[in-house]
Amino acid sequence: MIIEALTYHHYFWINVPKIHTELLWQLTFLFIGLVFIYFTAIFFFRNKISATQRKVRRRKTELSPMISEFLFYEDNGLKEDKSNYVALKIEIRELLKNSFNRKVLAEILLDLQKDVSGDTQKRLFSLYQDLGLHKDAFEKLKSTRWQVVSKGILELTSMQVVESYVFITKFINDKRSTIRKQAEIATVTLKPEGIAFFLDTTKYRISEWQQLKLLDAMRKLEDFNPPRFKLWLTSRNKHVVLFALRLVKYYNQNDCNASLIELVKHKNNQIRGEAIKCIKEFNVVAALDVLKLIFWKSNVEVKISVLDAIANLGSEADVAFLKLVENKEFNFSVKSKALSAINAISPESIMPTEGLQNADVSITPLTDVKENTTDKTEDTLNSKLVDDNHIIVLQSEEEREKVSQVASTLAEKGNDKTSLKEMEENHSTVTSTLSKEELMDSLDVNFLPIVCDKVTVTDSFSEISETSAQYRPNKIIVKNEINEVQVVFEEVRFTQKTDDIEKNHGGYEVENIDALTFDFLPIVANSQDSVFSNEAEINISAVDDVMAIEVIHEETLGCETLDNETHNIVFKDGFPVLDVPDIEVIDPEVLPKYKMEELGYNLEQINSQQTTNEMKPTDQLKLKAIIEDLVVFENTNEFEEIINEFDDVWSDMEWIGKSLDMEFVPLQKEETINETDKASDEGVADNLIRNKKDNIASETKIEDAGELVSNDIDGHSNESYSKNTEEATMQLLDDIEALGDQREIPLLSELLQNEKNKSVKERIRHLISKFASMPFEERSSPTDLEVSEDIDFKPFNVFEDLFRTCDTAKKLILLDEIVAVGDEKEIPFLDSLLEDPNFEIRKKAQLGLKGLMNKLAEKRESLGSDEANDQSASTTGQSQEIDGAVLLEYSLLLDEMEAEPPLNNDIFDVGFEFSEKLEHVEEPPLLLENPHDSFLNQLWSFPNKIIEKLNG
């Protein structure tokens, strides 16, 4: 029961409230009544309107024959007609006494005037005035309702009541836009001079639609003689100027050329554009210079208008400007317009360039060749090889024949990437064993552009074309500088060899290839596991697909440095290698082979086939250093230095005349730099160690990757290398000993683990023991200590930094806070503030200092009475502080009174009651240590703070 009561007791307040059903019923009836009234009103007004409309229609039906009678009445008619007309006139005068009838008559006439024209319309207008209906319209003009006024103006205008002109013109500058616009049209419609009056008078904007309507009104005017609209080109209303410009153009009033030229400079872009259109329409050639001047400051639309005008009016002299526009302008439309303008002035001077297929292709694509006949191919070649400085034209008939022959042969073969082995079956002249030159021939490198020295190529081009038809780039480019070489069609087009190619293959002269400069080319090697050697038999099928050949390091750092050199490529082991004629080259066999293992070549086998040449250890180191530097060389000078150094060192070696076989490995550079950068953030010893480690690591990497140092070099250089490493480590240890401390112990431990040299190990152990036994303070040198003694370090004050960055109000608040939370450390800071130029801060600092001292005194007192000595000492200190506080108060007083302190102030030494001050300090009966910390005090001081803040 209790549980139940407790359970349901809580729900009393969410019970359903008592409903006043009577009120609900009353509300229901009220709303039903309102709905009834609403629908009744709608029904009533609808019926009333319908009844009125029916009445009007009926009256129209009655009156329309009367009006027709009046309209088509002829004086020379029959007598019956005349009598009928008179009777109608009497009847209608009676009807006109009723306003409703007048209204209906006016409506009839207004409706009819739209549908009839000619003589009937004129009669209609006169009937309207004869019936005195225009008076009603005049009355409407007096109305305060805009729609009534507007309707009156419309009625008078439609019925051509010219007398209303004077009344209507008053509304031209009416604030109500509907009336204004109606008045504008009426003014222009009623009298021919209305347009002039309107343009003179109007102060408001003339919308485009309004301009059209005004123009239409003028067009309908009979015997309208348009005024010289140039008169309004000087109007202050820019809309009038714009409308006048359009009217000038519409009525072909070309006697305002000077004004048009001036208006081209108008600030308003619409006026500018319209003026330009007029200039174009009237062929104002004198405006061209101004058009060019304003072009750059115009918007896109005006620019296009200017270019359009120049295209119409311009001559060859303007083409330069148009080209400048085409180059400088960023907007696509403007650029296109400039191009079209150029072509308009000098037709077809700009030819289409976008979306065209490469027209410079010397060899037509295989599919095209397959479809076309040989003659067509020749024609294509003749037509497409443009006689340009950079393009060699196949002038001789023989050359063209050979190229077309090759092309047609390849076309027969199609694009099928059959292996050379298959080709061997198809063609009888394939050799199974190739020399190294032949190996290059067997490699499908026709996807590579042929780049050659101009002189060399021009001399030997015929030979190339005869002997190496497989090297058939789409465009042969002659360039002196490799960097300017244009590479065309890098994609592989042909991978097959033809009979002609193979026939010429045997006769392929190595000298021709040597004459070419291939040093910009990446090394291309097959990734298959075939063994490469000088004399090795190369299976032709190993190079079946050029697309499958891995291209390693397409980025060749040496390109920039070698461009002006007369270097040649010498083929070694199937690789194009650099031949530097100005230097004595190193035997490639002692230089590192490039990633042979990665390429799948058996290094041991290769090494076994190579002649091992002994090198001097020093030379090896030098060479190694050079190679190491070559990894990161960046500019020509650096490379030159290396080469010269290299030349000096190796001038007496026996491998002169052999090619320098070295590769540039850029990947090491970035890693080294990155690691060095990281190391720059570390300490001196760390840097030293890291740099050394980096050097070692980079050397290791080079060895691991490969590959840059041959096994021979590794073997010979181990001893000297380790010697160098030992020296470097010893140097490092010297540095650590001189500069390091206990923190170097972990590094030294690491070095100890990695080090193999006993003497170095001992040295490291010695250093570790030295640093371990050395107390931390020892690392400061005596001189440092002396210096530190001499320096009186200012204690760090957290408020000082804040104080520097805030404004006066905040400073004052901060000073309060210093007193509240500060301690002894803040005293010097507050002391320094006593000399602050700001009086308020100075004053506040004095008070703060005083308060802080009091607070500290309280603290000391509260330490306990059992420390008598301390207490006495604190009392002494306290008294001193109080003394200081008194002095502060004194100085504050002097500041306030703006008085100078006396020179001899001994009199004040005993002039103050310390006890009172102390009592005063102890007065606040608060439990809080600092009175400023109390909530009430803070509340109390809050308004003061606000006031202070407001006062700045």
Next chain:
Amino acid sequence: MVQKKLLLAEDDELLASLLTFRLEKGGYKVCLSRDGKAVKEHLSREMPDIIVSDIMMPYFSGIELIDFVRNELKSNVPIIIISSAGNEENVLSAFELGANDFISKPVSPSELLVRVARELNKM
């Protein structure tokens, strides 16, 4: 003299009244139809000497009327079209279907009278 029968198909009451008045005054017996249905009914009952029709009419446009007269009734009765300004496409269609003449709004009743007389004289 026998009055020529003229069928005027015009939905605008005022204009129809005015034109009727003028045409009757011009000596024609005018039958006024306010929409396309009435025109059809009238034509099925009696064929006038000439038809003056507005192009835009309720239920049955002037174009359909021409088509009805020329293709269904197989009549060569002259048809003059009254068209609104800017409705040249309909006028062309009307001529293609066999309209004899056209007059554009606003209509000059005198002009219409002359055109009607001319068409009747052609017959």
